Amino acid sequence: MAAVALGCTVIPVDVHPGRRDLALALGATDLAPDKVHHAVDTTGRPDVIARAIGALHRRGTLALVGIGGEATFDIMTVMRNGIRIRGVIEGDADPATFLPQLIDLHGRGLLPIEKLITEYPFEEIETAARDAAAGKVVKPVLTFG
Template sequence: MQTGAGTVLNVLRPTAHSSLVVFGAGSVGLSAVMAAVAQGASVVAVDPVASRRAVAQDLGAIAALDPADVDDVATAVREITRGGTHHALDTTGRPAVISQAIGSLRPRGTLALVGIGKTAEFDIMTVMTKGIQLRGVIEGDAVPQRFIPHLIALHAQGRLPVEKLITRYPFSGILAAARAAASGEVIKPVLTFG
């Protein structure tokens, strides 16, 4: 929660008239979707798993794309957002996805990188001529002592429905929880005791 929501609220800071594309609709990406929607931003989610795209739209994303269903993800995002997004968030760390994120941005857009990866190649001229900012973010650039109470307040206001990401399993079902998480069947498995 802290990484996705923190990246949106502390780093990207979208406004009610801005847009964000989130690449990867796991727990980090969907936390970002929630936070951006809470700020009034228009959000597009990109993920190959249908159930995760459905959750993104349930959380308020204006569109959720399957990258396999479009010829060019960046072009599709630019069309949906009428010229490109103000902000992009990559949770995957995959070079091809990072290039798509850069291509999705409008001039002077910002790409926040939170996914773990090794290297990425992108067109330097695109970044330079469009004035794109690339920003690495660790744990949402948050100070937990201040940020967690802020998240709790947003949840209490109904603006951060984290319960929609959680699937509970008894501790005896730990293997089933791990399999469901690995397959993408669930977003955030939580083990319960008792």
């Protein structure tokens, strides 16, 4: 949502149709060009990482955000195209700058994070975990009281 708010074209790829539909409703597009300059993997899945590399322009960048194990990809594709693969730690952002920007976007209605949140009473923690794993919700939040 923040990338869309800042004018970036975001193309969602998700195995869960409901989450992809939510991304489209929040400003992403399903009009994908043949190649992209930047890709962000949030899955940590080797098959998704390999496809992201294949979708990059020459000298494109793949940012790895998702936690995973090992990934296999064609080294010659990376070398021949000058593709950069980089790990991202905690958003690689300066919190003192980035958090006020996010708060500003939210205040202007450009970052409706509440649309990502589904609340569960603490007693339903197992249901929240199952729903998240099944892709029924994006961000389960446990409430107390």
